[in-house]
Amino acid sequence: MTSSFKSIEENLKAEAGKLLESGRVEIVLAYGRGYDENHPMPFVAKHPSDVANMVFNEYCIHNLARYLVRYPRGTKIAVAVKAADCRAVIQLIQEEKIKRDDVVFLGIPVYGMKNPKTGEIIDSKTTCGMYNPVLYDVLLGEEVHGQKIVSPYDVLADYEAMDKEARWAFWKKEFDRCIRCYACRKACPMCYCDPCFIDQSKPRWGDKSPQSHGNLMYHLTRFHHLAGRCIDCGECSRACPVDIPLYLFHKKVAKECEEMFGQAAGMSIDDKPALVNFRVDDSDKILE
Amino acid sequence: MSRIGVFVCHCGLNIAKTVRVSELAQFAATLPDVVVAKDYKFMCSTPGQEMIANDIKQHKLDRIIVTACSPLMHEQTFRKVLAASGLNQYLLTIVNIREQVSWVTHDIEEGTAKAKALLNGAVYRARLLAPLTSRVIDVNPDVMVIGAGIAGIQAALELANTGKKVYLVEKNSTIGGHMAQFDKTFPTLDCSACILTPKMDSILQHKNITMLTSCEVSEVKGFVGNFDITIRQKARYVDHGKCNACLACTEKCPGKGVSEWDEGLVKRKAIYIPFPQAVPQKPVIDRDSCTFFKKGKCRLCEKVCEQKAIDFDQQDTFIQVKAGAVILATGYDLMDTKPLIQYGYGKYPGVYNALEVERLFNSAGPTGGKVTMRDGREPQAIAVLHCIGSRDKNNSEHCSRVCCMYSLKFAHLFKEKTSADVYQFYIDMRAAGKGYEEFYNRIIGEDVKFIRGKGARVAQSPDEEGRLIVEAEDTITGKFIKVPVDMVVLSPAMVPRADSRDIARLFNLSTDKQGFFMERHPKLAPLSTMSEGIFIAGVCQSPKDIPDTVAQANGAAAEALTIVVKDKMELEATTAMVNPASCCACQNCVRVCPYGAPFFNESKGVSEINEALCKGCGLCASVCPSSAIIARHFTNDQVLAEMEGLMEF
Ligand SMILES: Cc1cc2nc3c(=O)[nH]c(=O)nc-3n(C[C@H](O)[C@H](O)[C@H](O)COP(=O)(O)OP(=O)(O)OC[C@H]3O[C@@H](n4cnc5c(N)ncnc54)[C@H](O)[C@@H]3O)c2cc1C
Ligand code: SF4
Ligand code: SF4
Ligand code: SF4
Ligand code: SF4
Ligand code: SF4
Numbered sequence: 043m044t045s046s047f048k049s050i051e052e053n054l055k056a057e058a059g060k061l062l063e064s065g066r067v068e069i070v071l072a073y074g075r076g077y078d079e080n081h082p083m084p085f086v087a088k089h090p091s092d093v094a095n096m097v098f099n100e101y102c103i104h105n106l107a108r109y110l111v112r113y114p115r116g117t118k119i120a121v122a123v124k125a126a127d128c129r130a131v132i133q134l135i136q137e138e139k140i141k142r143d144d145v146v147f148l149g150i151p152v153y154g155m156k157n158p159k160t161g162e163i164i165d166s167k168t169t170c171g172m173y174n175p176v177l178y179d180v181l182l183g184e185e186v187h188g189q190k191i192v193s194p195y196d197v198l199a200d201y202e203a204m205d206k207e208a209r210w211a212f213w214k215k216e217f218d219r220c221i222r223c224y225a226c227r228k229a230c231p232m233c234y235c236d237p238c239f240i241d242q243s244k245p246r247w248g249d250k251s252p253q254s255h256g257n258l259m260y261h262l263t264r265f266h267h268l269a270g271r272c273i274d275c276g277e278c279s280r281a282c283p284v285d286i287p288l289y290l291f292h293k294k295v296a297k298e299c300e301e302m303f304g305q306a307a308g309m310s311i312d313d314k315p316a317l318v319n320f321r322v323d324d325s326d327k328i329l330e
Numbered sequence: 331m332s333r334i335g336v337f338v339c340h341c342g343l344n345i346a347k348t349v350r351v352s353e354l355a356q357f358a359a360t361l362p363d364v365v366v367a368k369d370y371k372f373m374c375s376t377p378g379q380e381m382i383a384n385d386i387k388q389h390k391l392d393r394i395i396v397t398a399c400s401p402l403m404h405e406q407t408f409r410k411v412l413a414a415s416g417l418n419q420y421l422l423t424i425v426n427i428r429e430q431v432s433w434v435t436h437d438i439e440e441g442t443a444k445a446k447a448l449l450n451g452a453v454y455r456a457r458l459l460a461p462l463t464s465r466v467i468d469v470n471p472d473v474m475v476i477g478a479g480i481a482g483i484q485a486a487l488e489l490a491n492t493g494k495k496v497y498l499v500e501k502n503s504t505i506g507g508h509m510a511q512f513d514k515t516f517p518t519l520d521c522s523a524c525i526l527t528p529k530m531d532s533i534l535q536h537k538n539i540t541m542l543t544s545c546e547v548s549e550v551k552g553f554v555g556n557f558d559i560t561i562r563q564k565a566r567y568v569d570h571g572k573c574n575a576c577l578a579c580t581e582k583c584p585g586k587g588v589s590e591w592d593e594g595l596v597k598r599k600a601i602y603i604p605f606p607q608a609v610p611q612k613p614v615i616d617r618d619s620c621t622f623f624k625k626g627k628c629r630l631c632e633k634v635c636e637q638k639a640i641d642f643d644q645q646d647t648f649i650q651v652k653a654g655a656v657i658l659a660t661g662y663d664l665m666d667t668k669p670l671i672q673y674g675y676g677k678y679p680g681v682y683n684a685l686e687v688e689r690l691f692n693s694a695g696p697t698g699g700k701v702t703m704r705d706g707r708e709p710q711a712i713a714v715l716h717c718i719g720s721r722d723k724n725n726s727e728h729c730s731r732v733c734c735m736y737s738l739k740f741a742h743l744f745k746e747k748t749s750a751d752v753y754q755f756y757i758d759m760r761a762a763g764k765g766y767e768e769f770y771n772r773i774i775g776e777d778v779k780f781i782r783g784k785g786a787r788v789a790q791s792p793d794e795e796g797r798l799i800v801e802a803e804d805t806i807t808g809k810f811i812k813v814p815v816d817m818v819v820l821s822p823a824m825v826p827r828a829d830s831r832d833i834a835r836l837f838n839l840s841t842d843k844q845g846f847f848m849e850r851h852p853k854l855a856p857l858s859t860m861s862e863g864i865f866i867a868g869v870c871q872s873p874k875d876i877p878d879t880v881a882q883a884n885g886a887a888a889e890a891l892t893i894v895v896k897d898k899m900e901l902e903a904t905t906a907m908v909n910p911a912s913c914c915a916c917q918n919c920v921r922v923c924p925y926g927a928p929f930f931n932e933s934k935g936v937s938e939i940n941e942a943l944c945k946g947c948g949l950c951a952s953v954c955p956s957s958a959i960i961a962r963h964f965t966n967d968q969v970l971a972e973m974e975g976l977m978e979f
Contacts, residue, residue, distance in 0.1 A: 115935060138917050138930070235914035235956040242912070242957060245966045267955045318921040318953055322835070 045183030050150055051098035053182040054122060057148055058093045061120050067146055071109050072122040073102040080158050084109060098122075098150070101158045105275040107131045107231035111139050120146035122182070124155070125172035129273035129308030130231040132177060136308070136315050137271075139234065149178025151186045157280055166192040168289050170274035176309055194274055195297045201290050214254070216286045217261055222252040226278035226288055227264065232271045239263060265291050270299045270316035273308040302327050332457050333365045335391040336449065337382055339373035339398035341428055348432040348441035354397065357446050361453045365389045374404050379411050386415040393456040397425040397449055402851075418461030420903060420963060425452045447979035454975035458968045462903035467942060469555040469899050470654040473890045474499060476547060476833075479507020480876055481659035481868025483529050484883035485890075490538035494894055497651050498533060499561055500543045504608035505530055507661055511591065513691035513699065515876060516739040517769035523607060523694075530609040542649065543610060550836045551926055553945060554863030555899050557653045565644040567615035568601070572639035575611040577603070579631035579640065587619030589696070593686040595704075596696035601631045601640075606694050615640075655863045655890035658847060659883065660833060662869040665719040665726065665822040673718065673820055674788045679704040680798050681788060681818045684736060691743050701747045705796065709750050709816035713800045714740050715785035716756040719823035726823040728844060730873040733821040734760045738770060740819060741778040752778045753813055755785040755802050763875060781813070782806050788818050824873040837864050838924065846872050857886045865889050904946035904963040910936040912958035919950035919959060 045053075058070040074085025074095050082102050086109070087093050106121050107130035113119060123131055128147060134140050151174045155164050165171055171194045173186035204212060227233040239247050240260045247263065249256030272292040279289040300306045302325045303316040336358035340346035351369040358367035366389050370378050373396060385391060394417070396408050401424040409419035427445045435441045471494060475486045478500035486498045498505070509515070510530070512522040533539055542561060549560040568579075585600025592598075600620040601613045621628035622642065632640040664685055667675040675681045680703060682690075693699035702708055714737045719725040734756065741752045759780075761770040774780070783802040791797035791814055800813045826845035827833070834841045838861045840848040847866045850858040857865050867886035868879040893899070908919070908928070913936035919928040920937055927943035928950055930936075939950070939959075951959040957966055 115932070139915065235916070237912060237956055239955060239957055245957070245970050247957075315918075315921065318918045320922075322832075 044151070044186055047099045047152075050152070050183045051096065054098055054148065054150075055093045055096050057180050057182065058087055058096060058120065059090050061146060062087060062090045062093070067118040067120040069113065069117060070120045070122075070148075071106040072096050072148070073098055073104070073106075100154055100156045103155050103157065103164065103277070103280065105130055105229070105231050105277045107134060108229060108277070110134060110145070110231075111234045115140070116144060118144055118146075120148055122148045122150060123175055123178070124150045124152055125175050126170045126273055126275035127231075128175035128177055129170065129172075130275060131308075132311050133232065133271055133273055133308035133315075135311050136313055142311060146180070147175065147178040149175035149181045151175065151181065151183050153186055153189050159280065164276060164280075166194045167197045168276035168279055170194045177311065195293060198290065198293055198297065201294065213261075213291070214258070217257040218254055219284050220252060220257045220261070220286060221284060222250070222257065222260070223283060225281040225283060226286075229277040229281035230268070231273075231275070231277075232268055233264070235267075239267075261288075261291075265295060268292060269295045270303070270305075271307050272296055332363045332393050333389060333391050334361075334363045334393040334395060334453060334456055335382065335385050335389060336361075336364055336367040336395045336397065336453070337373055337378075338367070338369035338427075339378070339396065340369065340371045341399060341432075342371065345398070345428050345432045348435055348438050349427055349445045350438060350442045353442060354427075354445050354449065358395075358449055358453070361450065363393075363457055364453060365391060373398050374407055379407070382408070382411050383415045386412070386417060392417065393421050393423070393459060395423045395425060395449070395452050395456055397427045397445065397452075399428040400424075400426045400430075420462040421456075421459055423452045423456045423459070425449050443979065447976050450978055451972040451975035455968045455972035458965070458971055459963070462962055464903045465901045465905075465941065466898050467555060467901055469894060469896055470557070470652050471495065471894045471897070472497065472651075472653045473655050473657065473894055474557070474559060474651060474653040475657045475659060477501075477507070477658065477660035477868070477870065478505035478533070478541070478543075479659060479661045479868060479879075480509045480526065480529075481661065481870075481879045481883045481886075482507070482657070483526075483533055484880050485657050485659060485867055485887040486539055487529060487532055487536070488884055488887035489890060490536045492891060494538065494891070496539045497653065498539055498541050499545045499547065500541070501546050501660075502604070503544050503566065503614045504604050504610070505533060505541065505543065506607075506609070508685070509876060510605065510607070511593075511685060511692070512688045513693065513695075514739060514743060516735045517763070517765040519739070519742065527607045527609075530607070534609050541610070544614060545649070547833070547836055548648070552652075553925060553943065554861075555654050555893060556942075557656055557863065559651050559653060559656075561649040561651060563647045563649060565646050567617075567620075567640065567642055567644050568613055569639045569641050569644070570610065570612045572637045573612045573635075574637050574639075576636070577611075577613065578634045578636075580613055582630045582634050584628065584630065585616075585619045585621045585624075587616050592689045592696045593683070595686055595689055615642075654894040655865065656837065657865045657867055657883075657886045657890055658833065658837065658839075658870055659866070659868045659886075660827050660830065660870045662824040662873065663827055665825045667718055667820050667822050670719065670725075672787045673715070673785070673818070674790075674798070675820060678788065678790060678798055678818075680709075680796065680816055681820065684733070684740075684819060684821050687740055687819050691740075691747070699747075701744065701750075703817055707796075707816065708748055709744075711751045711753070711813075711815040712744050712748075712817045712819065713753040713755060713785065713798075713813060713815045714819045714821065715788075715800070716754065716821050717784055718820040719825075721757065722823075726825060726844060728823070728873065729760065730821075730824040731760070732824070732873060732875045735763070735766060735769070735875065737819075737821050738773045738778075741773050742776060745776050745778065750816070753800070753815065754778060754780045755783060755800065756780065757784050758782070763877070781811070783811075785818075824869060827870070830870065837861055839864065839866075842872075846870065857882060857889050863893055902946055904961070905941050905944040906939050906946060906948065906950055906959050906961045907941070908937050908939055909958045909960060910934065910938075912956050913937055913954075914956045914958070916955060918953040918955070922949045922953050923947075924949065 061067045070087040073082045076083040105127045153173045248259030338355045355367045355369040413419045474497045475482045476499045486496045490496045544564045545561045548562040552558040583599040583601045586597045589598040591604035601615045617623045689695040720730040744752045761767045783804045787801040789799045849856045865886040867882040928939045948961045951961040
């Protein structure tokens with residue numbers, strides 16, 4: 043670690059204070075104290091005095107991009123973003139949900155973040171495995187260099203070794219455990235639809251009770267809705283109370299998208315969302 | 331509760347041979363809400379239509395399902411039956427059991443089963459259909475014609491003569507196309523310029539025609555009746571408004587470029603007109619060969635131009651044109667024969683392609699109409715090789731249709747202009763046009779040597795420098811022969827323009843296997859395309875001669891006229907709309923719509939759809955994550971019901 047968690051927290055407080063004081067932003071999205079040290083929570087600062095309650099430690103895993111779309115369009119917001127979170131904000135800008143001018147990226151270069159539930163270090167297995175934000179206005183620590191870079195798709199090896207039937211059986215078994223709490227959707231920065239398709243009654247896309255068919259409909263459609271958009275923060279999987287490894291499916295789709303369209307989600311504000319953009323040289327593999 | 335009538339068509343034996351039609355009708359009668367189900371030999375015939383009309387009255391039907399051919403064929407026919415019987419025309423459903431069933435199987439079990447499944451789905455959907463009202467829009471009365479070869483010229487003149495305003499867009503700096511490069515035209519051997527240049531001049535003079543040379547289409551928006559097209563005009567570095575066509579500049583210019591018009595056989599100036607009868611008669615500067623652009627010094631043209639028309643700072647400009655209909659007439663390229671190394675084109679100076687030879691014959695061409703070769707000699711023996719690249723699985727599978735005839739024309743002109751022996755190497759002679767067989771017979775009488783066998787290879791003669799040997803199998807005698815000649819003429823395949831797929835994309839057209847623009851129907855709608863209001867004429871559709879090209883041009887003009895002659899037109903009611911309560915503002919719809927119909931309403935924070943632009947393709951509905959989009963006539967409920975019906979099988 044190039045900068046300690048403590049120094050990042052100090053910088054965060056200082057920058058957030060400045061931004062609120064100067065009126066540059068109305069809101070700072072960051073982390074605050076939870077019921078204990080190991081469980082910090084998303085925190086919204088609206089007054090310079092709020093920043094005293096901000097924290098930053100290895101358990102600040104939440105992707106705060108999730109909260110950006112809650113505010114009316116045009117609200118000036120600063121948001122604390124780690125690498126994957128930053129990509130989520132960029133993806134939202136690509137989707138024109140928010141404007142670049144309305145957000146201040148408080149970039150956090152970091153590694154060694156831990157899952158508060160298990161204490162495990164989260165790395166390329168469940169996230170995109172990047173250390174430095176790809177875009178920022180203010181950097182809250184020194185960039186991380188010299189750490190081993192692992193492809194976020196390496197974790198797919200076992201999954202990809204399965205044949206079609208095995209994969210089907212695998213997911214059927216996983217989805218059968220789903221209790222339809224929708225925590226995955228709630229945690230996801232890209233799941234901003236209101237209403238979500240699955241909550242609609244006309245037409246009724248899928249059964250709402252936690253049963254095989256409806257579960258399948260919900261998850262497969264959600265995966266499809268996130269194709270080319272999921273930035274691999276891993277929040278959905280961490281939010282899941284029954285530990286369904288959703289990230290495997292998301293990573294697999296992301297990998298195929300990247301291979302097909304030469305573009306990973308949320309890497310540049312100049313990109314257009316891959317699946318709703320037509321380029322003459324687009325691969326036809328998707329049709330095969 | 332609806333009251334559905336199902337009408338099963340036999341289409342003679344077209345459908346009846348692979349679908350048990352009466353069984354299908356009996357099956358239909360068992361389905362929910364179906365009040366009457368019948369089968370009949372030809373449902374589209376007058377008695378067939380009357381049967382439907384009577385049943386609507388007698389059984390008080392409020393939904394009609396016709397299981398027959400593709401809706402492209404007869405949807406309009408049956409809609410009219412509904413309308414005449416007082417039913418909303420959108421309460422009709424066509425189930426395509428011909429193209430999608432009987433024509434894709436030989437197995438009557440399979441055919442009948444699939445027809446039942448499709449019909450079951452259709453009944454489920456029909457029960458949910460709602461009456462819709464068509465929209466009426468204003469039509470822009472002008473027409474755009476793209477490409478000013480003989481096809482474009484003819485179409486533009488026809489339309490302009492009816493009083494319509496025409497924009498004629500040409501990529502080149504002159505209009506005329508390939509025909510302007512020729513000396514004589516088969517089969518009558520009349521002088522090409524004599525029949526073409528009067529038409530070119532009429533284009534220039536016509537008050538209803540706006541001629542836009544050095545122009546290409548860069549963007550197309552809108553739809554039939556209301557196209558909004560952006561044209562990019564390349565910088566010509568000469569202000570054509572000021573230029574009085576004295577051409578003093580072209581004399582003084584020291585720059586040297588390769589004459590595209592003369593197929594690269596000679597040089598031209600950097601400021602030039604392509605050929606003496608070019609229209610407009612005003613020069614353009616080619617940046618690549620201009621001394622000033624290359625070295626920063628010269629500007630001789632500027633000095634001699636009394637009109638002060640030279641403008642080295644000119645930029646590409648964009649012109650915005652609105653039109654009700656568009657005719658594409660972008661013609662063809664000749665296949666590049668260099669990759670066919672067995673023929674030695676580009677390697678042996680004695681090997682020519684057909685267009686080069688056209689320029690040799692032309693009195694305004696590089697040799698003033700004399701047949702002299704690159705080395706200055708007059709050939710003593712000439713071989714014309716048919717079907718180079720055409721009718722060839724490895725290159726262009728199609729027959730280019732005109733090569734036999736122009737090869738015969740070449741034979742005649744060679745005989746007229748030289749004392750050479752002329753050989754024709756052909757697979758078989760295709761002379762199926764008015765006066766063509768007669769023309770062939772005439773050339774046979776002119777002491778031309780016909781060898782039935784495709785030229786297989788052209789090689790350098792080992793004995794005589796500059797002599798070539800043509801190798802072929804004479805399929806009449808079965809012998810392998812070698813013929814020594816001085817000059818070899820290749821008659822290459824006519825192929826689509828290099829940019830034809832880009833043009834197709836701009837206008838939402840399909841192309842065939844070769845890349846020629848695809849017509850709506852090969853027999854019954856050869857000039858229309860799948861994009862309404864876009865028509866095609868000439869070789870951009872497929873290889874053909876000038877008479878056929880002109881006939882198509884006239885036809886396309888008439889087709890375009892059927893649109894722009896009306897000041898209003900009815901549009902399909904099947905458009906999409908956004909339910910603002912469900913829209914999550916992802917703007918996917920805005921991004922995917924090929925017609926630019928959806929837009930984001932910043933103040934309401936939701937997307938909306940401009941109904942006038944929407945064609946009802948349904949793309950937006952399929953990418954809307956929160957199903958906020960209602961595609962009328964194909965609503966989610968209707969489509970899901972249909973799928974449910976299908977999946978019961
Ligand atoms: C060697 C040879 C000899 C022939 N001799 C005869 C003959 O004697 N008799 C006969 O009946 N037929 C003959 N033909 C056939 C004849 O050439 C065609 O039938 C005729 O020229 C077709 O005209 P067109 O207008 O369709 O195409 P073209 O003549 O190719 O004209 C197309 C025009 O569109 C322009 N254009 C292309 N792309 C664009 C674009 N993107 N935007 C704007 N403009 C564009 C081009 O610059 C051109 O001016 C011969 C063909 C060949 C190859
Ligand atoms: S799907 Fe999961 S990993 Fe992907 S962006 Fe949403 S929360 Fe993050
Ligand atoms: S699952 Fe689909 S519809 Fe639901 S919130 Fe996520 S993206 Fe939107
Ligand atoms: S968080 Fe887990 S249990 Fe809850 S809906 Fe998502 S997958 Fe199902
Ligand atoms: S796709 Fe649907 S949700 Fe997205 S902006 Fe359009 S109407 Fe709204
Ligand atoms: S249906 Fe949707 S995508 Fe298709 S033309 Fe209409 S608005 Fe555009």
